[in-house]
Amino acid sequence: MTYSDSAKADLHRYLQEARDALVWKLEGLSAYDVRRPLTPTGTNLLGLVKHAAGVELGYLGNTFGRPSGEPLPWLAEGAEVNADMWAAPDETRDDIVALYRRAWAHADATVEALPLDTTGTVPWWPADRAELTLHHAVVRVIADTSRHAGHADILREQLDGAAGELPGATSLPSADPAWWAAHRDRLERAAREAAGRDTTDGPGTRATS
Structure with missing residues (x-):
């Protein structure tokens, strides 16, 4: 969809780029890898997409009196905590x-x-501060989606080394694994040198061999 005015077009551009990046991070992975927890708090790629869908339908649907009719049992009253952040085995x-x-x-x-x-009303916010403008809601969704697209970048790189923003526009300075290995080694050396100069007492201030 192309929005009819320039302000909306700018918002849509950045929202759609974040959406596309989040979905792209699933491509080429097994059913296991898109679901597997990759952080101590269970962050996983498919769960990020599931969460983002609920965010959009909530803030840019229900909030403005435009319910989608999509069944979202993981967001219903009484649903398990954090159920929107991971995919059950029967959720493909x-x-x-x-x-x-x-x-x-x-x-x-x-x-x-x-x-x-x-002006809309966010149903799950406290009543005394539940109102917001559509502009605010769109910016909020952009921020949330971009944040999770960044999570997805790191998760995917942990899985198979794939990195970048979008197909054909990765924003990376090189595609050569040897270049990246040398770059990472340089950063490791710099971190160790800085730690060796750091006289601050406390955990995490000195490198160990």
Whole structure:
């Protein structure tokens, strides 16, 4: 969708880039690798996409009186805590990505239909501060999606070394593994040298061999 005014177009551009990056990080991975927890708090690639779908449908749907009708049991009252951050065995990658793309379309339709100064009410916020403008809501969704796209960058690199922002526009200075190995070694040496000069007492201030 192309938004009808320049302010909306700018917002949409950055939101869509973050959306595309998040989905791209799933490509080429096994069902196990897209789901496996890669941090002590369980962060995983498919869970990030599932979470992002719910964020869009909430902030750019329900908040402005435009419910999508999508069933989201993991966000319902009484649902297990953190259920939107991981995929159950019967929740397929295709289903979650398709849900996310439908969330994009629903969110885009909301932004296209309403002025940016339209006021909505966030159902899950405290009543005394639950109102926000559509502009605020879109910026909030951009920030959330971009943050999780950054998480996905690191998770994917941990899995198979794949890195970059988008296909054909990675924003990386080199594609040569040898260049990156030398770069990483240089950073390690610099970190150790700095730690050796650091006289601050406390954990994490000195490198060990």
